Amino acid sequence: MERIAKSYILPDTFSRVPKLLNYIHLGSLRNYCKGETISQPGEVIGKVIFVLSGRFNISRITDDGREIFVCSGGQHSVINRLFEFEGDNVQVVAIEASKVCFFSENQMLTIFKHDEKTIFDFLYNESIKLNYFIKLSCELKLYTPSVRVLRLFYGLYNLNGQSKNLYWEIQIALPNKVIAEITGLHHVTVSKILGSLKKEKILSKKKNAIIIYNLEKLKDLVDKGISY
Known part of the structure; x- marks a missing residue:
């Protein structure tokens, strides 16, 4: 089986595993309210x-x-909590009204025996997550703070940039806090970098969009960074 995985820009949902819908009768269903801890x-x-x-x-x-x-998971995503690691201190919280199905180890084995292709979908999902976080770990060591932020914006442009005559627009709600967490920076540092980008008329971040005024300059700075 050949499958070329796309590179994820944001740690959001990753690869879905919709085949598990065929087996929810084996698991345990539960509803969660917004803010409830799973x-x-x-x-x-x-x-x-x-x-x-x-x-x-x-x-x-x-x-x-x-x-x-760490990441978020939407519809048909998988959050693997089969194995616990000492001191990982992970929490999973619903950020909107949600419904999940829990599968135990034995139930997953039953699913895999019944439909072996689900094994590949599950491994594919885990591999994409691993690749994302290895890449992120390397970038935290290799690149300066401003380069990490610029690479994030340029990646989002390549993923979903839309031409608007005099500028490019990326429709996304991306708070400074989330940018800071993804890039491993303090939110104050992110604010300073965004301030410099706006002052230089390269880009600005709105509540639900990122506006790129000078795409060529953004491309040029991706490897160089910007003073802030």
């Missing part, structure tokens, strides 16, 4: 969480109590 730090679930509807944020709680965003 898994707390240190809690051992031993289940695969299959999102039927809604959205969840997966975060890690540090030893000093800070919450570090």
